[in-house]
Amino acid sequence: MPELDELETRLVGLTETDIQRGLEVFRSKLKAAEASYLNSCVHCGLCADSCHYHRMDSTLENIPAHKLELISSVFKRNFTAMGRIAPGLVGAKPFNREMAKAWVDAVFGRCSLCGRCSVNCTIGIALPRIFRAARAALGTMGLVPTDLQATVDNSLKHGNNMAVTKDDWVETVQWIEEELQTETGDPGAKIPLDKQGAKVLFTVNPREPKFFPLSLLASAKVFWAAREDWTLASDNGWDLTNYGLFNCNDEQAGAITQNLVDAMERLGCQTLVIGECGHGYGAARWEGPEWLRKSYPFEVKSILELMDEYLRAGRIRLDSSKNPIPVTLHDPCNLVRHGGICEAQRRVLRQAVDSFIEMTPNREHNFCCGGGGGQLAMARYKQRRIRSGGMKAKQIRESGAKIVVAPCHNCIDQLMELNKEYKLNVQIKTVAEMVADALVLDA
Amino acid sequence: MTTLHLGVLLAIAWAVLTMTFLHLKAKSYGIRKLYSKPAGDPAKGVVYAFTLGMAPWAKESVMMNLPSYGAGLAFHAGVLTALGLLPVAAFRLELPSFVLFSVRLFTLAGVVGGFVLLMKRLVNPQLRGLSCPDDFVSNILGSTFALLAFAWTLSPVAEVPWMAEAMLLLIYAPLGKIRHCLFFFTTRYHLGAFFGRRGTFPPGGRFHA
Numbered sequence: 001m002p003e004l005d006e007l008e009t010r011l012v013g014l015t016e017t018d019i020q021r022g023l024e025v026f027r028s029k030l031k032a033a034e035a036s037y038l039n040s041c042v043h044c045g046l047c048a049d050s051c052h053y054h055r056m057d058s059t060l061e062n063i064p065a066h067k068l069e070l071i072s073s074v075f076k077r078n079f080t081a082m083g084r085i086a087p088g089l090v091g092a093k094p095f096n097r098e099m100a101k102a103w104v105d106a107v108f109g110r111c112s113l114c115g116r117c118s119v120n121c122t123i124g125i126a127l128p129r130i131f132r133a134a135r136a137a138l139g140t141m142g143l144v145p146t147d148l149q150a151t152v153d154n155s156l157k158h159g160n161n162m163a164v165t166k167d168d169w170v171e172t173v174q175w176i177e178e179e180l181q182t183e184t185g186d187p188g189a190k191i192p193l194d195k196q197g198a199k200v201l202f203t204v205n206p207r208e209p210k211f212f213p214l215s216l217l218a219s220a221k222v223f224w225a226a227r228e229d230w231t232l233a234s235d236n237g238w239d240l241t242n243y244g245l246f247n248c249n250d251e252q253a254g255a256i257t258q259n260l261v262d263a264m265e266r267l268g269c270q271t272l273v274i275g276e277c278g279h280g281y282g283a284a285r286w287e288g289p290e291w292l293r294k295s296y297p298f299e300v301k302s303i304l305e306l307m308d309e310y311l312r313a314g315r316i317r318l319d320s321s322k323n324p325i326p327v328t329l330h331d332p333c334n335l336v337r338h339g340g341i342c343e344a345q346r347r348v349l350r351q352a353v354d355s356f357i358e359m360t361p362n363r364e365h366n367f368c369c370g371g372g373g374g375q376l377a378m379a380r381y382k383q384r385r386i387r388s389g390g391m392k393a394k395q396i397r398e399s400g401a402k403i404v405v406a407p408c409h410n411c412i413d414q415l416m417e418l419n420k421e422y423k424l425n426v427q428i429k430t431v432a433e434m435v436a437d438a439l440v441l442d443a
Numbered sequence: 444m445t446t447l448h449l450g451v452l453l454a455i456a457w458a459v460l461t462m463t464f465l466h467l468k469a470k471s472y473g474i475r476k477l478y479s480k481p482a483g484d485p486a487k488g489v490v491y492a493f494t495l496g497m498a499p500w501a502k503e504s505v506m507m508n509l510p511s512y513g514a515g516l517a518f519h520a521g522v523l524t525a526l527g528l529l530p531v532a533a534f535r536l537e538l539p540s541f542v543l544f545s546v547r548l549f550t551l552a553g554v555v556g557g558f559v560l561l562m563k564r565l566v567n568p569q570l571r572g573l574s575c576p577d578d579f580v581s582n583i584l585g586s587t588f589a590l591l592a593f594a595w596t597l598s599p600v601a602e603v604p605w606m607a608e609a610m611l612l613l614i615y616a617p618l619g620k621i622r623h624c625l626f627f628f629t630t631r632y633h634l635g636a637f638f639g640r641r642g643t644f645p646p647g648g649r650f651h652a
Contacts (some may be wrong), residue, residue, distance in 0.1 A: 089575070121504065123626075124630045
């Protein structure tokens, strides 16, 4: 495992200056809320089974409070009086090479930043906020797993995280446009590129042009049916993903967000619409303005909200009998628990399918699929990722549904692997795909 | 008021001042200026976090661990009742019999709750692994405090050790994890504001379908 060796090498090569710099960055990420969180944990351990890692592998290392303790022990040692006076009593520990290694394992290798522990903590500690500060500190020390950092670097260098060239992107869009015309029977059906002054700038996950063109076709079909005034950007600003949310380098994350802001300004659009992607929505809608330290002069919406609006306004009509197979819904953590979009996708699906079955638990209590937090980009933790996804597999199986709808392409990748690993025998689709299939097209 | 009571008063003053200092220190980290447009009302999130969000049915973690949750509630009720009893002892107040009965019930429940939690921490390997000496010290101080308060309701002989124990507890409170008596409130406030702003709290759903 060369990746393991590389990270180990970087750990061994850590200098005192690296460690001090890591501590400084960690401290700089803490505000009053985080300082409160770091003073609050009572080690009750009730959070243990709220974590999908612990639920599938019941070890001490997988308890959220243990992961938090690794970080709060360093906080106590360096930033509290009692941690300096009586470290043994309060569990304060120095930040050194061994601790840095433990942090990497905990915050990159055993956490998808899903935040399920936050809503289950008896005190109310928002643990991912602390883990993000720790990831930022590790990043400063060069300890972000290489493949995760490579995804961020791709976005910074190429404007999208899969290094899709502009020519490839434009060609794919043109090909999907032809498909759209065939499917709708409307030779005038368009997928506009760089349409100046369009109301909506639509953004997608690069997985769509690369691996799932039918997802983009479905979204385009919905826009066509709703007669939306929309466009895609041909250059930087079409990719909604932002793995800066996961390496927690705010500067890099801000630079990626800036692509979207620039595209909105360049094209003069009013609403930035984020395609079906949990972390993309979280990054663009919630974290982007914080990274850039400014409010957007435009609105940000998920395509789920937009489809919900179309249905409410009667801009599209659906025939649920076109989707007769039982459907269940996965709630991506960054879209639902951390994103606040809980009901729009449900309202849409109830009109788009004959039989909609909720997973248990759901909404803000839903389990992470295991692919969040950048896990899909960190090959070294693949086994843990697949194992931790066992909770999601169990939820899907118990729902009895034959189609799993996941409004997130990262989740879809993980669910496809879970489908194979746990022999779930289900189809996995996006909400837009279900809506596109149920559309009642005017004659 | 005896010298012992004065000692307790000074310990209370220490606890209050030190907790205030801790609170101010945490606040000195600064409030994060937020630029994203809110989707919900942070205030509603805070209200939810302190009300229905604390209900057992709002947390799967609690529903899965009801005995531990119950022991925790009993423990806290016992310690808080014992704290409330301090001025009664200091000012030699007479308690109506039904209040006295309740005090005995709560403090005894606190002792039992504390003992159960202590045993769980000792016996459960994962919980033991999660613990540091402070966890045990804090539990023992709290449990003993409730036990001596209970004993005092039965016999005034227990007053001296109870007051001494009260001083220890109050002096230790800001130094170890008992500081969560302050940070519980600030943490819950921040959690509620965070999820309230994002429109997740108050929730539209429950963990059961």
